[in-house]
Amino acid sequence: MQKGLLDLHNLIRWIILILLVINILKNYMDIKKPFAKIHKKLGLWLMICAHTTLLVGLILLGFQWVNLPSNINVMTNPAYRFIFVEHPVGMIIAIILITIGKGSAKKNISDIKKHKRSANLYLIALIIIMASIPWNAPMIPGM
Known part of the structure; x- marks a missing residue:
């Protein structure tokens, strides 16, 4: 289940x-329309x-948190800090910006x-997401 x-x-x-790229280009190209x-x-x-990927990511984070050894200090280990702090915080900020950007239409x-x-x-x-993606993960799902 976790792999899926x-x-x-x-x-x-x-x-x-x-x-994101389509939305950015479309909005800049149609600025006078x-x-x-x-x-x-x-x-x-x-x-x-x-929002869907946020929910899936939070579920995955919960699975990883449960399996985390009790003697690990997350903030002193760069890999754990990225998984449990930097990646989720960056993505949540990006999703908030996406939601506000969508709300601008109203x-x-x-x-x-x-x-x-x-x-x-x-x-x-987009910039925050690009900085928060774990680029060492497989680029194509299932690989």
Whole structure:
């Protein structure tokens, strides 16, 4: 079960990265166009994938926490610190930014501001995600 959840978490990572790039480019390219239904749907799919991978990641974190030896100090071990602190905190911050970026579509502001705010928040989230991904993990699920 844990292997399947890890593969799902890994697969959704790629979907999120692709959706982030699409959302960023779409919002920057359409900055002078009305904030259309496609922008809202792309943002919604991004947010759904981000929240899904957050839930799967928290479940995986719980499994790892239960199996953690009791004499380990998480903060002094760089590998454990990354798994239990840096990765989850970075991803939670990125998902908060994605959610705020999606929420910009509902604000009563100009379409230009909606595009800029969404694109900028998605770009910051992308940078945080890229910094928080464990790049030593398999790139393709199941490998």
